[in-house]
Amino acid sequence: MTNPADFYTPYADRFKLLGHPVRLQILDDLRRNPECVCHLEAALRRPQPYISQQLRVLREAGVVADRKDGLNVYYHLVDPQTATLLNAALGPVLPETRNLREKLPDCTCPKCAPPLVAEITLVES
Amino acid sequence: MTNPADFYTPYADRFKLLGHPVRLQILDDLRRNPECVCHLEAALRRPQPYISQQLRVLREAGVVADRKDGLNVYYHLVDPQTATLLNAALGPVLPETRNLREKLPDCTCPKCAPPLVAEITLVES
DNA sequence: TGTGCATATTTGGCAAATCGCATATGATAC
DNA sequence: GTATCATATGCGATTTGCCAAATATGCACA
Numbered sequence: 001m002t003n004p005a006d007f008y009t010p011y012a013d014r015f016k017l018l019g020h021p022v023r024l025q026i027l028d029d030l031r032r033n034p035e036c037v038c039h040l041e042a043a044l045r046r047p048q049p050y051i052s053q054q055l056r057v058l059r060e061a062g063v064v065a066d067r068k069d070g071l072n073v074y075y076h077l078v079d080p081q082t083a084t085l086l087n088a089a090l091g092p093v094l095p096e097t098r099n100l101r102e103k104l105p106d107c108t109c110p111k112c113a114p115p116l117v118a119e120i121t122l123v124e125s
Numbered sequence: 126m127t128n129p130a131d132f133y134t135p136y137a138d139r140f141k142l143l144g145h146p147v148r149l150q151i152l153d154d155l156r157r158n159p160e161c162v163c164h165l166e167a168a169l170r171r172p173q174p175y176i177s178q179q180l181r182v183l184r185e186a187g188v189v190a191d192r193k194d195g196l197n198v199y200y201h202l203v204d205p206q207t208a209t210l211l212n213a214a215l216g217p218v219l220p221e222t223r224n225l226r227e228k229l230p231d232c233t234c235p236k237c238a239p240p241l242v243a244e245i246t247l248v249e250s
Numbered sequence: 251t252g253t254g255c256a257t258a259t260t261t262g263g264c265a266a267a268t269c270g271c272a273t274a275t276g277a278t279a280c
Numbered sequence: 281g282t283a284t285c286a287t288a289t290g291c292g293a294t295t296t297g298c299c300a301a302a303t304a305t306g307c308a309c310a
Contacts, residue, residue: 036286073287
């Protein structure tokens with residue numbers, strides 16, 4: 001006999017996924033813009049393996065997906081139901097923050113780092 | 126120095142609260158109608174101490190409140206933000222199920238039990 | 251004052267989540 | 281090939297959550 005609460009388990013699982021401050025912040029970032037791991041690492045100030053672990057949890061739950069671009073891996077939000085919950089909890093994304101990629105000094109990805117310019121220092125020979 | 130994710134902790138805590146099938150079902154019941162513990166016990170088919178424990182978690186989080194009425198204790202939803210999340214996840218309450226108290230055969234509270242009528246059986250003496 | 255009823259709390263064992271750290275993978279540049 | 285860079289995975293220790301069972305509280309009524 002199936003348990004009456006089984007109906008609620010998938011919903012509870014999604015809530016549980018959001019019930020973690022780091023994952024929640026990652027999702028709040030990703031709903032504005034796809035981001036690479038190094039960007040999240042810099043924004044959250046957590047070690048890279050830890051970010052990667054949480055991204056795996058989100059990926060295996062089908063909430064985010066990744067796309068390689070050169071050396072970097074960009075994650076983006078794919079689950080509309082999760083976006084709905086984020087809107088309900090955190091409010092809708094402010095239009096002026098959507099697709100706005102802030103430059104993080106600790107992020108080295110090509111979309112963050114300013115293009116390199118030659119820097120020549122003259123010294124006495 | 127405060128952690129950047131601290132901003133998200135209160136939101137994550139609320140999600141965590143909903144991230145449990147039994148608590149979620151309790152809240153889904155309570156958003157329709159205040160219910161006594163015995164009613165939830167019968168609806169969820171779980172032992173009474175277990176229901177009471179989950180109610181305590183919800184109560185201490187400020188999501189539900191209780192009101193005594195005679196021998197029974199009725200719980201009701203008090204947090205509008207939680208109601209918003211329930212709507213976003215489970216959909217709005219169908220109007221025809223609001224304030225509809227189903228009679229549960231295992232619930233003995235006065236609002237559930239049909240009023241007693243005399244039942245007289247004649248037997249041969 | 252005792253007895254019964256509805257609900258609450260405590261305790262404890264076990265499973266799962268969390269998170270730090272070491273290391274592996276896989277692609278690119280040299 | 282080797283080195284390097286971004287990211288992923290594995291492992292272990294600690295913490296937290298879950299749930300069952302026993303017991304406690306508190307109130308109403310006789």
